[in-house]
Amino acid sequence: MFSGSIPALVTPFRGGAFDEPAFRRLVDWQIENGSAALVACGTTGEASTLSNAEHHRVIEVCIEQAAGRVPVIAGCGSNDTRNAQLHMNFAKKSGAAAGLCVAPYYNRPSQRGLIAHFSYLAENCDLPIVLYNVPARTVTDILDDTVVELVTKYPDRIVAIKDASGDLSRVADHRMGIGRDFCQLSGNDELWLPHAAAGGRGCISVTANVAPKLCAEFHAAIAANELKLARELNDRLFPLHYAMFSDASPAPVKYALSRVHDWLQPEVRLPLVECSDEAKRAVDEALVSAGVLAG
Template sequence: MFSGSIPALATPFADNRVDEQAYRRFIEWQIENGSSALVPCGTTGESATLDNDEHHRVISICAEVANKRVPVIAGAGSNDTQTALWHIKEAQLAGADALLLVAPYYNRPSQQGLLAHFSYLAERADLPIVLYNVPGRTVTDILPETVIELHRRFPGKIVALKDASGDLSRVVTQRMGAGPDFCQLSGDDPLALAGYALGQVGCISVTANVAPKLCADFHAAALAGDYATARELNEWLYPLHRAMFADASPSPVKYALSRLFDWFAPDTRLPIAPISDEAKAAVDAAMEGAGIA
């Protein structure tokens, strides 16, 4: 259902408000440069510091600008099941094509709690669901047996997984348990190439914010089985993957975008501090090495 290079879109701010004009221009640029889908209100989009009205507005703008040219996978998760349901309903009204539901954070639910949470939401959602497992941020880990069981219960609703666990063996376990039609997406740019060999079909990407054409070309080559080209492009992109986390994300992403465009400010919201000078140097070098400076 989803594949290729899918940016987790950064949200531009101006005077600490969502810069709607810059966001529209950014979405157009992403589509023009080959991104195969778009994710508003993900981690890189600073969903944690958007208020609810902003959250829903960002999804609405993305769906409006995309206008069905590429799918919009709206970040709609929460550590509160009822708040997640509210985000789901608003994303559906806004015209999103699918939902990205992160594991509940801070609460640390059990696997039974995760089954109950995602089942409750799947029963009430009208759009396909992409589970999002990022235990390094949420502490909660959606284990493979839970992913498989959720897909078994809702085969036409829970259709995909963004996996940022860092454990590539899970790709095989989940493919064997959920079947080859279950869509597995990487959540770690540096692991995407290896993920293709094991059964992943794309990446919800940080780096694609800054280098959408290079990322799209890399994923196209990997999807086609042209691993020689994919390896070459991966090595071209690898320093940029690392530089995007040279400081707390998404400050490096926003700094890089501010270098590319005078209309995209580097501003983040606290507690994400402005990018450090050391991280700026790393981003500068990586952008120059990738030929996008």
């Protein structure tokens, strides 16, 4: 259902508020530079510090500005199943292509709890679901057997997974348990190439925020089986992948965007703070290394 370079968009702030004009420009720039789809209100979009009203406005603006040029995947995750359903209902009404639903965090549900959570969402809203597994942030891990059970039970509702577990063996496990056509997306930029080699369709990317054209070219090389070119592009991108996490994300990527565009601010919301001087140096060097900024 999805493939290619899919940025998990930042949510721009200015003076503490959602900077809607900057976000609209960011959406246009991403599409013009080859991004295949957009994620609004994911982890990189600081969804955890948005009110529900802000959350919904960001989704609404993204869909409105994309205007059908690329699909929009709306972040709908919550550790409250009813609130996740609220997000999904709004995203469906607004025209989202799917809802990105992270494993409930903090509560630490069992695998039975995960099955009950995602089953409830699948049964109470007909918006397609992209599972999001990121145990480093949520503590809870959506195990392979759980993914297989959910997709087998709801093949028309649970259509993809963003896997940020870092375990590449899961790509093959999901293919064997579900089928080769199941849409698997990497949630780790630095693992995008081996994830694709194992059968992945693309990446929901942090780096693509700041280097959308390069990331789109990288995916095109993978899709064309031009491995030499893909490795060359991967080498250019690799320092940038690591620089994006040289401090608490998304502070580094917001700083990077402020270096590329003067209409974007590096502002993040508490408890996050702007990235350190050391992280800024790492970002600057990586931007030059990737060719995003001139040396």
